[in-house]
Amino acid sequence: MSSLLERLAEARKAGDVGRLAEAIPYARWMRIAPENGTGELLTRMRYHDDLIGNTFLPAIHGGTLGAMLEMTAIFHLLWETETETVPKIVNITVDYLRSARPVDVIARATVTKQGRRMVNVFAEAWQDDRSKPVATANAHFLVKSSDDAPPSL
Amino acid sequence: MSKSLTTKEERLALFQEWFSDTIPHSKALGLKVIDARRGFASMQLEWREEFVGNPETGVLAGGPLTAMLDGCCGMAVATMLKEPMPFATLDLRIDYAKPATPGKPVIAEAECYRITSSVAFTRAFAHHGDPKDPIAAAAGTFMLGTKGQVTRAQSIGKEAIGKEAIGAEPKI
Numbered sequence: 001m002s003s004l005l006e007r008l009a010e011a012r013k014a015g016d017v018g019r020l021a022e023a024i025p026y027a028r029w030m031r032i033a034p035e036n037g038t039g040e041l042l043t044r045m046r047y048h049d050d051l052i053g054n055t056f057l058p059a060i061h062g063g064t065l066g067a068m069l070e071m072t073a074i075f076h077l078l079w080e081t082e083t084e085t086v087p088k089i090v091n092i093t094v095d096y097l098r099s100a101r102p103v104d105v106i107a108r109a110t111v112t113k114q115g116r117r118m119v120n121v122f123a124e125a126w127q128d129d130r131s132k133p134v135a136t137a138n139a140h141f142l143v144k145s146s147d148d149a150p151p152s153l
Numbered sequence: 154m155s156k157s158l159t160t161k162e163e164r165l166a167l168f169q170e171w172f173s174d175t176i177p178h179s180k181a182l183g184l185k186v187i188d189a190r191r192g193f194a195s196m197q198l199e200w201r202e203e204f205v206g207n208p209e210t211g212v213l214a215g216g217p218l219t220a221m222l223d224g225c226c227g228m229a230v231a232t233m234l235k236e237p238m239p240f241a242t243l244d245l246r247i248d249y250a251k252p253a254t255p256g257k258p259v260i261a262e263a264e265c266y267r268i269t270s271s272v273a274f275t276r277a278f279a280h281h282g283d284p285k286d287p288i289a290a291a292a293g294t295f296m297l298g299t300k301g302q303v304t305r306a307q308s309i310g311k312e313a314i315g316k317e318a319i320g321a322e323p324k325i
Contacts, residue, residue: 003208026214029203050181053224056302061178062242063220070215086207089215093246099300 004086008078017041017079024071032068034075041079043072045105052102060100062135065125069094069107069137073121076109083143087119092139100134103127117144164314165189171305172228179224182217186228187260191314194228195262196221200255211255218259218279218289219247225263226275226293228306233268237308239301240273243294250287257281259288271297 004023011019021033031046045051045068053061070092077087107125123137168189173180182204188195198204198221206214223245230240253259262284263277277291278284305312 023208024214025203025205025208026216030216050177052177053179054301054304055175055177056304057300061176061220061223062245063223064178064216066219066223066245066247067214067216070219089249091246091248092215092219093244094219094242095244096242099241 004078011079017075020075020078026067027071030064030067030071032071034072034079036079040108041076043068043075043107043109045107047102047104049102054099057099058102060102060105062094062096065096065100065105065135066092066094066137068105069109069123069125069135070139072107072123072125073109073137073139073141076111076121076123077119077141077143081111081114081119081143085144087141087143090118090140090142092137094135094137096135098132098134100125101127105134106130112138117142119143167312168228168306168309171309172224175304175306176224178220182220184221184224188262189228189232189309189314191232191310192229192265193263194225194232195260196225196228198259198261200253200257200259205255210252212252213255213259215247215249218249218253218261219245221259221261222247222263222277222279222289222291223293225261226265226277226291227295228309229263229265229275229277230268230273230295230297231307231309232314233265233273234297234307234310237303237311238297239299239303239307240295240297241299243272243296245291245293248290250289253279253288254281263291263293268297273297 007023017034021027109123113120169186204217267274273295278287279289
């Protein structure tokens with residue numbers, strides 16, 4: 001059992017999804033963590049200066065938004081579905097809708113289709129106004145497979 | 154071509170400076186520009202513990218690769234602009250072909266294969282040295298002439314590649 005899945009079991013027991021981020025070095029470095037204080041599972045990327053991609057606007061780097069949407073989908077799959085393995089990303093398509101200002105980014109994922117091995121997830125990120133998303137993404141994850149299995153639907 | 158930038162090393166040093174100075178996230182990732190010429194850009198990401206997505210295996214998270222591929226595609230676009238203009242990523246697709254090997258640096262190579270007056274199309278691969286054995290493949294589309302001021306990283310086409318750069322041709 002991976003330490004991430006152990007962490008998941010602990011987080012479930014404590015009812016604190018935020019603990020999931022502690023097990024992932026990249027999530028800690030990026031200050032990306034899930035939260036469920038409102039009863040809804042959201043993922044937040046806390047603003048810090050290293051996220052900037054354009055100093056003139058200024059705007060958050062598009063790559064960090066893609067990264068954050070991917071983490072949002074992973075946290076969602078870990079927390080909301082009965083996954084037995086750490087989800088493996090197959091691909092992701094990110095649409096950039098607005099430039100992201102230097103403040104926190106919040107995102108929410110939904111499962112569009114849950115298959116036995118493959119899951120299709122949609123994720124949406126916004127800042128102050130949820131009705132004005134800054135980026136959306138669609139991603140596929142393998143949720144049950146042997147390590148060498150080719151990703152196939 | 155600008156006067157003093159005669160060698161490839163001089164050009165790359167300048168691109169690196171502009172790229173790191175105007176894009177703090179690229180600096181945070183420690184991205185190193187290893188090549189840039191008309192329609193093409195390449196950079197390198199060193200493996201670091203804080204980029205790991207799976208602590209059991211030490212495999213990189215998708216995020217650092219996404220950010221590198223986005224930046225590399227963007228630089229490939231910049232090399233095509235005769236007249237510098239602000240541009241922004243419209244969409245980016247990444248296929249994760251295989252996990253990055255822990256401890257090994259990752260190289261990204263991006264090509265801007267088509268540019269119009271408003272959109273630039275790019276594709277890229279990330280690999281450990283053999284482009285035929287990719288870790289990830291990317292396809293990025295960029296919107297040209299977006300709001301704001303042109304950054305130095307976006308103006309490398311004119312300033313440092315100079316006459317080699319071809320302009321945005323309004324063909325569509």
